Amino acid sequence: MHSEAAAPLVRTMSAQLTALVRARIVSGAYAPGAALPQDALAAEFGVSKIPVREALLQLCAEGLVDGFAHRGFQVRPLSAAEAQEIFTLRLAIEPQAMVRGAQLAEAPDRERAEDTGRQLHEALAEGELAQAGDLNRAFHLALIVPARQVLTAEVLQRLLTLAQRYVRLHLQPSGRLRRARREHAALLAAWRGGQAQRLLRLARTHIESTYEDLARALAAAGTH
Amino acid sequence: MHSEAAAPLVRTMSAQLTALVRARIVSGAYAPGAALPQDALAAEFGVSKIPVREALLQLCAEGLVDGFAHRGFQVRPLSAAEAQEIFTLRLAIEPQAMVRGAQLAEAPDRERAEDTGRQLHEALAEGELAQAGDLNRAFHLALIVPARQVLTAEVLQRLLTLAQRYVRLHLQPSGRLRRARREHAALLAAWRGGQAQRLLRLARTHIESTYEDLARALAAAGTH
């Protein structure tokens, strides 16, 4: 019984650094536009530049970091245009992928989805925003059933991670939290019951409403 | 006048190796499942392992290579399931993105698209299959107008590259080439004229028909 055949190289320093720097970027600890000097990071983590470079290149590929030859890396700046693209892409991909996930899911996949849904629910109830972002991503992914839609999950994982940085901006208003909980519960119910049409509609609405709130927040930030 | 502000690090050995290995993978020179030993590649290219590793990690992120900690890299095997996902994702993203590209395109973008279309047409006419694959990718991308849909272009570029490896399998039959030329010409005409509905329909049909042929070829290969 060796279910996970392809351990995605997590036993290396590079992989750990990738996770760490990614977390700092999505949490805002490394601000958009901030420089990421290799020597400084290496010194801070007590390693050489090589795993640091590998981590930064990986994040570059994920779209969280911009790299310029011989001029270093920086946290990719936020932009309304990118936000628009992220949510347009999610809207194009995610609802259908959820429907397919509902079709493909086996018992353990269903348990994982329900479980993640519960954890997210609790985190939102207690206002644990830091974890809520990660759990939200995990929940949306679980509905896809990553094991059975490998490539789709990779693409969506990236989009969800990119989205997280924007959503963080406007998650404070508590009305939002309550609505998010309602929408997630409805999504999960439709997913569980295999109600494809309803799931499609709910997923589209959920993603759209998230983006609309975000766009409002961006506009407000733009006009001060 | 420094129009291209963000030179995407092409002046490094890693970047050149990435392009080279990618080309060998999509061309089939490195077969699916083949091992990619770092020392051997480094020796062959006359460089150290470090830029080789960076290139392999990049291709890992692109989905062309699988990496396993302490066990090395290999060319990602082909699978009918992956092919299905690639084309489902393209179908979800590409038609809309082309419509948006047609809306956003400025004069130079239009020239580039027309130009790439011509080159692709010629390559297909002369049966230059090796270049046709790359030009096909470039053409589809040009209709997106990558400069104005950065993230969408990144995602699609990846999907098109992944697709290329599968399409190569069944590109020989010359009936396919003629039809591809017709479909491309029609796409370009609708794009040029900003006929959104027609462009949507043509793009969907084009992607679907490509996948159907591919699926047939895969099935034939499966049954010998």
Next chain:
DNA sequence: CAGAGATATATCGTATACGATATATGCACT
């Protein structure tokens, strides 16, 4: 005093070297 050129400095990218991990080989043991 402003601007162009040359030099200095900091950071980056890669070669070399070495310790760590996984697989393969050989041996003892049942």
Next chain:
DNA sequence: AGTGCATATATCGTATACGATATATCTCTG
């Protein structure tokens, strides 16, 4: 003879060291 363990080997991952590039500082000139 087959199974389990210890050793040997090959490859990987990372530290160290150094040459290369881009930017900043300084100097010289108009």
